[in-house]
Amino acid sequence: MKLILASTSTIYGGKSLSYLQAELTELYKNVTEVLFIPYARPGGISHQEYTNNLKPVFAEIGINLKGIHEFENPIEAIEKSSGIFTGGGNTFVLLYQLYKNELILPLQKAIKNGTPYLGTSAGSNICGLTINTTNDMPIVYPPSFKALSIVPFNLNPHYIDPEPNSKHMGETRETRIKEFHAYHTQPVIGLREGSWLEINSDDCMLKGSLSARVFESNKAPYEIDTNTNLNYLK
């Protein structure tokens, strides 16, 4: 397997994916066309708009980006692709559409067979065990919260630390994940913006300049430094 699971497509002040350009060049080495899965529809934009927005970013590294919605048979599109990118947006919308188009198994198979995969935000979320730890609004009802289970834990992208001066009474991210562990035992990785997981064969490493926050059931949350190997999490 060869994956990059990023917390966000864009870091503050940067252009889409620019902070990952070197990694993408390496991930998609020898790949000339990447299949884009635009189902998460950020801001409700159309699949084609979303694809068009990202085409120039991939053109810069010599790659043609083609939306899965442009293919008559999306299952075949995945089976034949030599590289896949699932963009961010709404995780519920994304997972709903993957189930609707019967793409869960084909995607799992392609990724496990070594097709290089990039996920950002929602596109990373779906590589966890379930989407129970997404931050997104549940604007559609998917047939299940079960996800691709490429990694043996859940992700929480755009992880944000409690704001010490906040007067807002909504739950902090940490509280929400603690509530999750009242019902489930799998670990959750809080990936801050600018962090990503790099998966090479069976190795899963934290990358980027920041630490990540790990939530294990019945343990106090803790930080792991960049370049930590996450294979110990089962």
Added chain:
Amino acid sequence: MKLILASTSTIYGGKSLSYLQAELTELYKNVTEVLFIPYARPGGISHQEYTNNLKPVFAEIGINLKGIHEFENPIEAIEKSSGIFTGGGNTFVLLYQLYKNELILPLQKAIKNGTPYLGTSAGSNICGLTINTTNDMPIVYPPSFKALSIVPFNLNPHYIDPEPNSKHMGETRETRIKEFHAYHTQPVIGLREGSWLEINSDDCMLKGSLSARVFESNKAPYEIDTNTNLNYLK
């Protein structure tokens, strides 16, 4: 019908429900025992802990608060109650438990028959058409997102305005609700902390000192002042 649907139980710097004490005295006039639905389990605490935390607040206004989990038959508990309060926490957990215990119809019936009802946060959310506009983390998978449909719109409690100086790339609340309207047509009321809806028979009014933000499908979002009647929203 007689309801108070509050954005939050607690406003910054205050004690639980203290800002609503006068309204609760009025809502529960002549009621000596209120049935508490603690299913939303904030922070994952137990039903009994949650009930114990709130008992003193109700004792102050001469009301005995009794948790629905203390009854052998929760359907009967609702049917026989002379006042109901559903507390905040996780909306998915709350709705899951209501479906599991087959309480959706009994609750609708009790509220429509005039049993006074207080909801805070998740307890307000469930009185909308669906829980598609909750801010909560989807830590459990309910059999449906359909809610009690007491009001003909959706709620977004703890509504928070975009933070102009934020460097965080996660979606703003307004963006999330815009995404919701890519799939649904019902209005959404963004209820700020300290605001509540007061429903008396067929009248639904915004109360508290703040304005609320209304999101209607295919319209620019707009503010409504406190004391606005919301009956125009269908």
